[in-house]
Amino acid sequence: MYQTLILVLIFIFGAIIGSFLNVVILRYRSGRHLGGRSACYTCNKKLGISELVPIGSFIVQGGKCSSCSSRISWQYPIVEAITGFVFVFLFIRFSYLAFAMPALFLGLFAFYAVVLSILIVLSVYDFRHHVLPDQLVFLFASISFIGMFFITGDYIAFHLPSLSHILAGIILPAPFTILWYFSRGKWMGLGDAKLMIGIGFLLGLSAGLSAILIAFWIGALAGVLLIVFAPLLKKGKITLKTAIPFGPFLALGTAIVMLGEIDLSSLVLFLGGM
Numbered sequence: 001m002y003q004t005l006i007l008v009l010i011f012i013f014g015a016i017i018g019s020f021l022n023v024v025i026l027r028y029r030s031g032r033h034l035g036g037r038s039a040c041y042t043c044n045k046k047l048g049i050s051e052l053v054p055i056g057s058f059i060v061q062g063g064k065c066s067s068c069s070s071r072i073s074w075q076y077p078i079v080e081a082i083t084g085f086v087f088v089f090l091f092i093r094f095s096y097l098a099f100a101m102p103a104l105f106l107g108l109f110a111f112y113a114v115v116l117s118i119l120i121v122l123s124v125y126d127f128r129h130h131v132l133p134d135q136l137v138f139l140f141a142s143i144s145f146i147g148m149f150f151i152t153g154d155y156i157a158f159h160l161p162s163l164s165h166i167l168a169g170i171i172l173p174a175p176f177t178i179l180w181y182f183s184r185g186k187w188m189g190l191g192d193a194k195l196m197i198g199i200g201f202l203l204g205l206s207a208g209l210s211a212i213l214i215a216f217w218i219g220a221l222a223g224v225l226l227i228v229f230a231p232l233l234k235k236g237k238i239t240l241k242t243a244i245p246f247g248p249f250l251a252l253g254t255a256i257v258m259l260g261e262i263d264l265s266s267l268v269l270f271l272g273g274m
């Protein structure tokens with residue numbers, strides 16, 4: 001009971017951060033600053049407190065603006081819910097430290113919450129615009145790079161990272177940069193390769209490679225499902241040529257590996273057991 005309550009509170013905290021991430025995603029590169037109350041994009045009415053409750057407001061208002069009844073994007077509740085669940089999984093991942101070493105727990109939770117939040121923003125932005133913005137990609141790489149000097153496993157202390165860990169940020173994106181170059185950007189965006197720099201610094205060689213492999217598997221599965229079910233959705237425009245943004249899958253692979261403590265050996269064991 002007590003544990004459930006904590007998880008619910010963490011989910012609510014994550015959903016609130018998620019609603020902030022929505023604001024970042026929508027205002028990024030739009031020339032609007034991050035301050036100021038949110039308003040309806042159609043009628044410009046400033047949102048009241050009851051309209052700012054993550055997920056809840058969307059459900060209560062039936063996905064419509066309470067003033068002009070125009071549709072509110074599904075992006076809002078989806079990003080809020082995803083961030084809520086990500087924070088819950090992050091809490092579960094480090095919960096064994098929460099009472100024994102609260103400072104360490106808070107440090108690890110805060111670091112990965114920031115990293116995963118950036119990945120959520122990148123994913124949604126890529127999904128909407130088919131672009132991974134350089135600024136955000138390098139912010140992710142920079143934080144991962146700094147983290148490499150302070151975080152080993154589940155511990156925080158300054159140390160020099162191993163050579164393979166540093167090289168992971170160069171080795172992992174290398175083949176995809178070459179692929180990008182020779183396909184002239186058709187098979188792979190350069191943004192995806194740049195994102196792998198941060199993935200390498202964050203996870204190291206073994207886990208980083210696992211994240212990319214998982215991203216390709218889930219991406220391929222999603223691609224097949226899209227082709228099979230597209231006619232049913234009557235969209236009809238989705239073919240093999242429809243570019244599926246790969247950033248969200250890389251982010252998902254990274255989150256799965258990070259939260260599930262997966263590396264190449266566990267991946268091989270998993271495949272062997274199938």
Ligand SMILES: [Zn+2]
Binds near residue numbers: 043044066067069
């Ligand atoms: Zn409105």
